């Protein structure tokens with residue numbers, strides 16, 4: 109995971125010194141966390157972990173690929189809020205950390221409306237970085253191995269710049285995530301925002317749509333259809 113919390117010595121401005129309160133036991137247990145895309149496959153598991161760790165969690169999601177069903181056990185909980193919100197519109201909430209997962213991850217869904225996909229990646233990430241700057245929150249972006257494109261070196265180190273097609277049918281996601289990573293580092297260098305980037309890929313597990321279209325769910329769905337329907 110790429111992370112920057114102001115330790116760049118070059119042009120980066122040092123991040124604003126967090127209040128010592130941030131590290132107090134009271135603050136840690138009362139931390140307010142925004143999870144965009146929290147009704148999705150990975151986001152809903154993250155919400156489970158944050159809630160079990162006694163955080164205050166706000167989920168913003170437009171339910172394009174996610175479902176309230178993934179969060180049903182938390183609805184009504186005093187430390188949980190669920191907002192139907194599209195991150196391509198600004199969102200003003202007082203939070204201490206932002207986990208930005210809102211984006212369709214399945215090729216079937218992100219190719220369905222490629223312009224919306226790149227808007228979510230670019231404008232959505234801009235909106236979340238603007239919020240992080242406004243409230244002094246640390247922000248994590250879930251990125252992807254697609255930023256390496258069709259890599260020319262194997263295995264890829266995190267320092268590899270990638271070999272990406274800028275005009276293909278998957279570019280809305282691949283290039284969208286690359287721009288999102290660029291924005292993360294530019295907000296860090298220009299405004300000292302504390303950032304984290306996690307390049308997550310080939311994930312699978314409970315709450316993943318069986319016809320998600322990603323590699324592992326494809327293998328499993330094909331195997332099940334062969335066993336039961338051939």
Ligand SMILES: O=c1ccn([C@@H]2O[C@H](COP(=O)(O)OP(=O)(O)O[C@H]3OC[C@@H](O)[C@H](O)[C@H]3O)[C@@H](O)[C@H]2O)c(=O)[nH]1
Nearest residue numbers: 145147148149150169170171172173174210211213251
């Ligand atoms: O415009 C959008 C698109 C999608 N979303 C939401 O974002 C969530 C995405 O969840 P998905 O289950 O589709 O995707 P995953 O949880 O598997 O992947 C997530 O983590 C890994 C990242 O690389 C993906 O970009 C991110 O979507 C869904 O709840 C969806 O409704 C928005 O809130 N706004």
